[in-house]
Each structure stands twice: as C-alpha cells, then as structure tokens.
Amino acid sequence: MFSKILIANRGEIALRVLRACKELGIATVAVHSTADADAMHVRLADESVCIGPPSAADSYLNIPQLLAACEITGADAVHPGYGFLSENARFADILKAHKINFIGPSGDHIRLMGDKIEAKKTAAKLGIPVVPGSDGEVPTLEDARRVAKEIGYPVLIKASAGGGGRGMKIAETPDDIEMAFSTARAEARAAFGNDAVYLEKYLAKPRHIEFQVLGDGRGNAIHLGERDCSLQRRHQKIWEEAPSPALNEEARTRMGEIVAKAVGDLGYAGAGTIEFLYEDGEFYFIEMNTRLQVEHPVTEMVTRIDLVNEQIRVASGANISFSQEDVLPSGHAIECRLNAEDPRTFAPSPGNITYYHPPGGLGVRVDSAVYQGYTIPPYYDSLIGKLIVHGRNRVECMMRLKRCLDEIIIDGIKTTLPLFRDLVDHQDIADGMYDIHWLERYLSQPE
Numbered sequence: 289m290f291s292k293i294l295i296a297n298r299g300e301i302a303l304r305v306l307r308a309c310k311e312l313g314i315a316t317v318a319v320h321s322t323a324d325a326d327a328m329h330v331r332l333a334d335e336s337v338c339i340g341p342p343s344a345a346d347s348y349l350n351i352p353q354l355l356a357a358c359e360i361t362g363a364d365a366v367h368p369g370y371g372f373l374s375e376n377a378r379f380a381d382i383l384k385a386h387k388i389n390f391i392g393p394s395g396d397h398i399r400l401m402g403d404k405i406e407a408k409k410t411a412a413k414l415g416i417p418v419v420p421g422s423d424g425e426v427p428t429l430e431d432a433r434r435v436a437k438e439i440g441y442p443v444l445i446k447a448s449a450g451g452g453g454r455g456m457k458i459a460e461t462p463d464d465i466e467m468a469f470s471t472a473r474a475e476a477r478a479a480f481g482n483d484a485v486y487l488e489k490y491l492a493k494p495r496h497i498e499f500q501v502l503g504d505g506r507g508n509a510i511h512l513g514e515r516d517c518s519l520q521r522r523h524q525k526i527w528e529e530a531p532s533p534a535l536n537e538e539a540r541t542r543m544g545e546i547v548a549k550a551v552g553d554l555g556y557a558g559a560g561t562i563e564f565l566y567e568d569g570e571f572y573f574i575e576m577n578t579r580l581q582v583e584h585p586v587t588e589m590v591t592r593i594d595l596v597n598e599q600i601r602v603a604s605g606a607n608i609s610f611s612q613e614d615v616l617p618s619g620h621a622i623e624c625r626l627n628a629e630d631p632r633t634f635a636p637s638p639g640n641i642t643y644y645h646p647p648g649g650l651g652v653r654v655d656s657a658v659y660q661g662y663t664i665p666p667y668y669d670s671l672i673g674k675l676i677v678h679g680r681n682r683v684e685c686m687m688r689l690k691r692c693l694d695e696i697i698i699d700g701i702k703t704t705l706p707l708f709r710d711l712v713d714h715q716d717i718a719d720g721m722y723d724i725h726w727l728e729r730y731l732s733q734p735e
C-alpha cells in the first residue's frame with residue numbers, strides 16, 4: 289500500500305480524497321495555489337505545498353510544480369480528483385516515468401477515451417450499443433450531408449476532442465447542416481486545437497443514464513449500478529440520483545453486465561463511468577469518463593461502497609475488495625450540486641460566507657470544503673458543496689431532501705439552493721418524469 293498520497297486538487301473533492309486516505313492510514317499532501325492558502329484541504333492534510341499563483345494553469349494544472357511537490361514530500365502516489373489533470377494522459381505518463389503512481393487508469397486508456405471518435409469505435413467493438421451516426425470522422429461538408437441523409441434529421445455534430453458540451457451543434461434540417469458543421473468545427477478548433485468532428489442522430493427526449501464501473505487492470509471488472517443525471521443546464525448536471533426512476537431491474541442488470549464485461553475486456557484499471565442516453569427502452573453510449581465523477585456519492589450511498597478507497601487499493605495493485613454478488617444497492621439517493629451562483633441567472637457569486645449551518649441527521653451527507661468565515665475565491669469552479677441524501681425509497685429520500693434544504697443555511701453569497709427548493713416541490717420531479725431538456729424548459733418559463 290502507498291505510504292503518502294499527494295492530492296492534486298482543491299475544494300470538496302480534495303477533502304473527499306483526504307478522508308479515504310485517513311481511513312486507510314495513508315499520509316496526505318495537499319497542494320494549493322496562493323489563493324487557497326486558507327482552504328480546508330490545506331488545513332486538514334498532514335503536509336501542504338504551495339504550487340503557484342491563483343490561475344489554475346500556473347498551479348493545479350502545472351505538471352512540473354506537482355512533480356516537484358511529490359519530490360519534496362516523498363509522495364509515492366497522486367490522486368487527481370476530477371477536473372484539472374484527472375483526464376490528462378500526459379500527466380499519467382509523466383508520473384509513471386518518474387515512478388510515482390497515478391491513482392487512475394493508464395495513460396493509454398485515458399487517451400483512448402478522450403478521443404470521442406476512438407472511444408465510440410472501441411465501445412461498439414466491446415459490444416456496447418452506440419448512438420447511430422458516422423463511422424468516425426466526417427471530414428467534409430459533403431460527407432456530413434450524405435451521413436445526415438442516411439441517418440435522418442435532426443443530427444448532432446460533435447467534436448472528437450469534446451468536453452463540457454463545447455463543439456456540439458444541432459442541424460434540424462438539411463438547411464442547417466452547413467452552418468452547424470462549420471460552427472462545430474470552429475468551436476472545436478478554438479477550444480481543443482482539434483477540429484475533427486463526427487455526426488450522430490440527435491435524440492429528442494432521452495434521459496442521461498450512466499453506469500459506475502471499477503476495474504482491477506487484470507481483466508476483472510464490476511459495475512455498481514446506474515445514476516440518472518438527466519437534470520442538466522447547458523449539458524452540466526445539477527441533480528443526480530440512483531437508482532434511475534426510469535429503469536427497471538431487467539434493463540439495469542442487462543446493461544450492467546454489458547458494461548462490466550466491456551471494462552474487463554479492455555483491461556481497464558480504476559473507477560470509470562460509461563455514459564448513455566436512454567430513450568424508448570434503448571441505451572446509446574455517448575462517452576466514458578476515466579476518473580471519479582462529481583456525482584459518485586449517490587452510488588456510494590446506495591451501495592455502501594467507498595469508491596475512493598477502492599481506487600487507491602486498485603492503483604496499489606490490490607484486488608477490488610468485493611465481488612459483483614456483494615454489490616447489493618438498497619434504497620434511493622439524490623445529490624444536489626450547491627454552486628456559488630445566482631439561482632436564476634447562474635452568474636458566479638464568489639465572496640465571504642458570513643454564516644454556515646449544514647444539515648444533519650440520518651441518511652444525510654454533505655461533501656463540502658466551505659466553513660463559516662471562508663471566502664470563496666473567484667478563480668475556480670463555482671461548486672462549493674454537494675448535499676447527498678439517502679432514504680429507504682424515493683419518497684422517503686425526497687422528504688428528507690426537502691427537510692435538509694430547509695435546514696441548510698449559507699449566508700453572504702448567492703447559491704443555487706432556492707432552485708433546489710423549487711425543484712423538490714415540482715410534480716414532475718416528484719414523479720421522476722424528466723428528460724435531459726426538462727430543466728432548460730423549466731428555467732425558460734417566466735417566474
């Protein structure tokens with residue numbers, strides 16, 4: 289087992305990883321920018337190293353500085369959290385070359401899944417159903433027109449290097465294809481320095497359903513069921529739950545078996561998520577994320593399995609500590625992402641938290657790094673915490689969530705709490721009847 293882990297991240301996820309390290313008896317190193325000197329992860333870690341100025345490019349994304357921090361502290365492994373360098377294949381390769389363990393999959397697996405055209409081809413080869421579309425890159429407008437005609441409008445043009453919904457454009461009719469094709473390419477070139485695009489059938493009212501997987505790198509893999517992340521704004525998830533209100537046991541087991549086998553066949557190591565769109569009883573692969581996800585706690589709440597603990601174990605060469613038969617999800621869990629943002633305009637709202645009171649009680653988990661008196665810096669993501677609630681069934685979970693949303697107090701900044709207080713009272717949410725467009729429709733209605 290590792291003796292010292294450097295956590296290459298900040299905020300709630302740095303704390304989350306720290307907790308797993310402590311429970312495994314592993315020493316921790318926090319890294320921070322000058323803007324984060326007062327952050328909770330710095331205070332709670334055994335050691336800390338300042339790695340640069342506020343800008344993420346100069347600190348949390350600065351590979352030479354992170355290597356130096358490993359060297360100085362003698363850390364033998366790095367946990368990247370999510371975001372920042374977590375899906376950077378070069379970082380994984382460089383650590384390996386320096387004989388430092390990367391707690392995540394191999395650089396090659398990260399690279400493979402980071403290229404969405406390659407990822408889709410690989411998924412199809414492994415027996416995972418994919419969205420109908422082009423066989424790889426669509427290099428010219430003529431090709432785009434031909435493929436779109438074959439699969440039928442509306443179609444979606446997507447960037448191979450895509451992420452965060454960038455480089456994605458819909459063409460409703462043949463009249464739109466020229467514009468959609470050129471803007472998707474231009475956006476992809478600007479955002480990723482790679483303008484390769486591919487084409488997919490645009491699904492009108494799917495749900496976003498993803499499966500959590502865990503592989504040991506030696507051909508064994510397990511799935512931990514699904515999460516429903518259909519409530520999205522601009523392709524960003526804000527509410528996640530497990531199990532999905534839309535799946536039955538048969539569909540869950542069938543898809544779970546397919547993804548676990550695929551991940552095993554790939555020889556994948558560590559935690560990963562296979563994302564699908566789900567419409568009319570069919571699953572369509574969209575991408576695989578080769579890291580821990582923001583929403584992993586909902587899976588932990590229903591399975592009672594610590595995913596970060598398993599990531600660390602697997603990275604150290606140990607076996608996964610349980611078998612597929614031991615995964616016995618029970619009850620229901622919902623996560624709300626608490627962002628320091630205006631609940632209506634979503635404009636960032638950094639600043640000082642003058643009063644903070646988290647909710648508590650049975651089945652309640654708050655993953656956050658904020659505290660009373662903490663000042664949220666303006667340089668990073670606006671996620672300040674996650675409220676995760678578990679109940680024996682969805683009704684109990686929703687009642688508990690409502691109770692927690694009434695209990696939590698965060699003063700001094702604007703947060704997305706009022707939005708969640710409205711959502712728990714909405715009939716469609718109570719019924720679990722929502723697709724990936726529900727939230728945008730809801731937000732576009734006048735108050």
Ligand code: ADP
Pocket residue numbers: 419444450451452453454488489490491492494496520523563565574575724
């Ligand atoms: P990114 O990596 O940019 O996040 P994804 O492929 O994961 O891109 O897609 C993000 C979101 O875009 C999905 O959750 C879904 O809301 C929407 N989306 C992606 N592909 C399709 C499709 N073929 N039809 C309809 N919506 C889609």
